[in-house]
C-alpha cells in the first residue's frame with residue numbers, strides 16, 4: 001500500500017484502541033433503544049409479548065451461527081436485552097472492544113429487522129426502526145460470570161412479577177396505571193403473589209417459563225432430548241415454531257461423561273470442533289442454582 005501524507009491520522013486510531021483483558025470472560029450486553037416507545041408503537045402485548053421474545057431469541061441464535069462455535073459460550077435474554085458470554089480464549093478481532101461490540105450489535109439488529117415479519121406477520125415495522133446499544137465488561141472468574149447471569153435472571157424475576165401484577169390490576173382490575181403503581185408501592189413478592197391469586201385467581205407459578213426465567217441460549221453438546229412431565233401446550237406451540245426455523249428447543253439435557261481436564265491437544269481440538277457443530281438451543285430454565293451448570297460442564301470452563 002502506498003503511503004500518503006494523510007496516513008499519519010491512523011496513529012490516532014491505534015493509540016485509542018481498547019484490547020480487552022486476555023484470559024477473561026467478555027460479556028457483551030445489548031439493549032433495545034427506547035423500547036418502551038417501540039413496544040407501544042407496535043402494540044406489544046403487555047406485560048409480555050411472546051412473539052417479541054421469540055424474535056429476540058432468533059436474533060441471538062443468528063449471532064451464534066454468524067460468529068461460529070469458538071466465540072460465544074452462552075447467552076441470556078430478557079425483555080429487550082441479551083447478554084453474550086464470550087469464551088475466555090476468544091481472540092476474535094484480537095479482542096478489540098469496539099469491533100466486538102459493534103459487530104454483535106450489528107448482527108443482532110440486522111436479524112431482528114429481517115426476521116420481524118416472521119414473528120409479526122400482520123404488524124408492519126414502523127419508524128423509528130429498532131436499534132440496540134451494546135457494552136462489554138470483562139469478568140475474570142466463572143463465579144463472576146455465574147453471578148452476572150444470576151443478577152440478570154433475578155432481575156427478570158423481580159420485573160416480571162411486578163409487571164404481571166401491575167398489568168393484572170389494569171387489564172383485569174380496571175385500574176389506571178397510576179392507581180396500579182400506587183397499589184404496588186412498598187409491596188413484597190409475597191404480597192404480589194397474593195394480589196394475583198386472591199383478586200384475579202392467577203397462580204404466578206403457572207405463568208410461562210419464558211416470562212419467568214428469560215431465555216438461555218447455548219450449544220447443546222452431548223445432549224439428548226427428554227420429555228418433560230409438566231410440558232405445557234404453550235411450550236409445545238413454541239417448540240414447533242422454533243423447530244420450523246431450524247432451532248431445537250429442549251427441556252432437559254444429559255451431561256457428557258468427561259470433564260474438560262487432562263486432555264491432549266488433539267483431543268481438545270476434536271472436542272472444540274464437535275462443540276462448534278453442536279446445535280444451538282433455547283431454554284427457559286433456572287441458571288442461578290448449580291444444577292444447570294453441573295449438567296452442562298462444557299459451557300463455562
Ligand code: ATP
Nearest residue numbers: 032033034035036039044047048049052053079080
Ligand atoms: P433505553 O433506550 O434506555 O434502554 P427503554 O425504553 O428501552 O430505554 P428499558 O429499560 O430497556 O427501556 O425497557 C424496555 C422496555 O420495553 C420496557 O418498557 C419493557 O416493558 C418493554 N418490553 C421489552 N420487551 C417486551 C416484550 N417482549 N413485551 C412487552 N414489553 C416489552
Ligand code: ATP
Nearest residue numbers: 001066067092093094096098099100102103104106
Ligand atoms: P473487515 O471485516 O476486516 O472489514 P473487509 O473484507 O470488509 O474485512 P475492508 O478493508 O473493510 O475489508 O474492505 C472492504 C472491501 O469491500 C474492499 O475489498 C472493497 O473494495 C470492497 N467494497 C466496499 N464497498 C464497495 C463497493 N461499493 N463496490 C465494490 N467493492 C466494494
Ligand code: MG
Nearest residue numbers: 031032033034
Ligand atoms: Mg436501558
Ligand code: MG
Nearest residue numbers: 031032033035
Ligand atoms: Mg432498552
Ligand code: MG
Nearest residue numbers: 031079080081
Ligand atoms: Mg432493557
Ligand code: MG
Nearest residue numbers: 099102103106
Ligand atoms: Mg470491512
Ligand code: MG
Nearest residue numbers: 010013099102
Ligand atoms: Mg473497510
